[in-house]
Amino acid sequence: MRVTRIGGPTALVEWEGWRILTDPTFDPPGRTYSFGFGTTSRKTTGPAISVDDLGPIDVVLLSHHQHADNLDDAGAALLARVGTVLTTRAGAKALDHPDIRGLAAGESTTLQGSGRRSLRVDATPGRHGAPLTRPIVGPAVGFALTPEGADRPVLWMTGDTVLYGALxxxxxxxxxxxxxxxxxAVKFPISGPLAYTMHARDAVELIGIVEPGTAVPVHVEGWSHFSEQEAAAAQVFDAAPPAVRDRVTWAPLGQALELG
Known part of the structure; x- marks a missing residue:
């Protein structure tokens, strides 16, 4: 598998002929976006790879559509070039695409491509904030991709979520x-200490629960509302027990990382 971190939550995953893009964000830096209820964030860095240099994409895994740090204007325009878009049920209703599939946690769909192994995609739980915040922040999901004939996924994308029991x-x-x-660890001044995505310490716990072969941190730089940026998160991962620390691999921005 080859993983190229593009910026924010956006990564290109290439596996056995499949080209998979996560949460596309390709706007240039400098703009401030509204996240509703008086919250805003500024995009501080642009994508490490431009849309023009991206190449063809088979499928987009879109954890949710309602926030610009997961789907900005250029990312939304890109969807017209993509074969399939997987997202939440709400996202499937809101976005116009000929093959967009909305999934709730626990639901699945199958991706098929000529000359390639099919992939079963299972939506995993996501809660984008503290309890009872869903009416404000909206739904989010993760995605686990399991090849035909395999007994475990080749890829899991957490999506934007905090760590909680159902997950x-x-x-x-x-x-x-x-x-x-x-x-x-997304935070806004209006809601004080409440986080809307995981701290690195939560990811350390989750890695111990999930036991991935390799864990690649994303959604950790490029936006002002990320309260724990890459350097701070790296310190937490470096201090984790070896059983977790040895699974973590940072993908340099814009550079393809060969895994497995």
Whole structure:
């Protein structure tokens, strides 16, 4: 598997002929976006790879559509070039695409391509904030991709989520080859200490539960509302027990990382 971290939550995953893009964000830096209820964030860095240099994409895994740090304007425009978009049920209703599939946690769909192994995609639980915040922040899901004939996923993308009971139970012992871990500890002044994505310490616990072959942190730089940026998160991962620390691999921005 080859993983190229593009910036924020966006990564290109290439596996056995499949080209998979996660949460596409390709706007240039400098703009401030509204996240509703008086919250805003500024995009501080642009994508490490431009849309023009991206090449063809078979499928987009979109954890949710309602926030610009997961789907900005250029990312939304890119969807027209993509074969299939997988997202939440709400996202499937809101976005116009000929093959967009909305999934709730626990639901699945199958991706098929000529000359390639089919992939079963299972939606995993996501809660994008503290209890009772869903009416404000909206739904989010993760995605686990399992090849035909395999007994465990080759890829799991957490999506934007905090660590909570339903997620722990759903992914315990999953053992994907690669896990894309959304961290960054998103916070806004209006809601004080409440985090809307995982702290690195939460990701450390989750890695111990999931036992991925390799965990690649993403969603950890490029936006002002990420309260725990890459350097701070790296310190937490470096201090983790060896059973977790040895599974973590940072993908340099814009450079293809060969895994497995």
């Amino acid at each position: 722990r139970r759903a992914v315990a012992g999953m053992r994907p080859d690669v896990a894309l871990m959304h961290v960054g």
